[in-house]
Amino acid sequence: MSVDLNKSEEFIKGNSVFNDGVAGVVENLSARIERKLSTDSDDKKPMYKLIVADDKGEVNEGFYYQEPDSKAFNKFQAQRLIRLAQGVLGADVLFPKFNTPAEALDGVMKMVAPALVTKSWRAAICYGTTRRKESYLGFKQFGSFIQPMNVPNTLELDKSDNTVREPLKTATPASQLIADVTKVPAGANLDWMNQ
Numbered sequence: 001m002s003v004d005l006n007k008s009e010e011f012i013k014g015n016s017v018f019n020d021g022v023a024g025v026v027e028n029l030s031a032r033i034e035r036k037l038s039t040d041s042d043d044k045k046p047m048y049k050l051i052v053a054d055d056k057g058e059v060n061e062g063f064y065y066q067e068p069d070s071k072a073f074n075k076f077q078a079q080r081l082i083r084l085a086q087g088v089l090g091a092d093v094l095f096p097k098f099n100t101p102a103e104a105l106d107g108v109m110k111m112v113a114p115a116l117v118t119k120s121w122r123a124a125i126c127y128g129t130t131r132r133k134e135s136y137l138g139f140k141q142f143g144s145f146i147q148p149m150n151v152p153n154t155l156e157l158d159k160s161d162n163t164v165r166e167p168l169k170t171a172t173p174a175s176q177l178i179a180d181v182t183k184v185p186a187g188a189n190l191d192w193m194n195q
Contacts, residue, residue, distance in 0.1 A: 018057035018137055023126040023163040025155045029054055031121045031146070033113040048109050050084065050139075052123050052146070059125055059137050063109070066101040073101040079142075081108040087146035088112040120149040126161040133166040 019026045029052040036047050046062025053059075063080070066073035078101075085093050085108050093111075098104035124145045128134030139145045140161055147155060157163060 016056040018059050019054055019125065020056065021137065021165065023137065023161070024157065025122055025124050025153065026052075026054065027120075027122040027149060027153075029121045029123055031116040031119075031123075033109050033116060035109070047105065050146075052121060052139075059123070059139065061139050063105055065105060068100055070101070077101065078104070081105065083144055084108065084146065085112055087144055088115050088148070122147055122149055122153060122155060124155040124157055124161075126157055126163055127165050128162050129160050130162050131160070133162045133164075135166045135168050 031050070031052045034049045034051060036045050046064050048063040049060045050063070051058050051060040061080075063077065064072075066077055081104060082095075085095070089111065096107060098107055124140035124143075125137050126140055127137060129141055140155075140157060142160070143158065144155055147153070
């Protein structure tokens with residue numbers, strides 16, 4: 001038997017794409033929060049994921065613990081948490097005082113998670129921003145990005161939201177990968193490759 005991994009359709013079935021890959025305001029979505037398992041030691045995994053799904057796929061955004069007074073928290077994550085809570089719980093939501101960014105992240109996720117599973121949602125989805133284009137759909141980066149279906153739609157994409165998919169990087173041909181493998185540095189303990 002020969003194996004041709006270039007014919008991926010033989011091995012990968014049912015690749016469906018959220019909203020057929022179209023950016024915009026997507027309606028009638030289910031939503032949930034997933035928390036990283038306490039037994040998972042992978043530091044690259046987010047502590048929480050906000051996930052919205054249609055009948056074809058999902059879009060998610062990861063939330064990580066941030067250091068106090070860090071740009072990551074002050075310039076981005078605090079705004080995301082406020083917009084998430086306002087979108088899910090209403091514009092007049094009142095937050096308790098949090099002592100740290102980690103406490104704020106845990107607190108907001110505990111506030112919104114129960115409400116997410118009880119309703120149908122709409123979300124503003126795009127391919128990053130015009131300054132930072134992406135190859136995959138994600139939530140609108142700035143401003144309101146989620147709201148329940150039982151309120152009038154106020155979500156919209158702005159001029160800075162990119163609606164066109166950035167092409168994926170070209171795959172490296174196998175012949176080049178194999179040629180690069182022969183350039184293994186001395187002492188790399190990869191003798192098994194010559195067997």
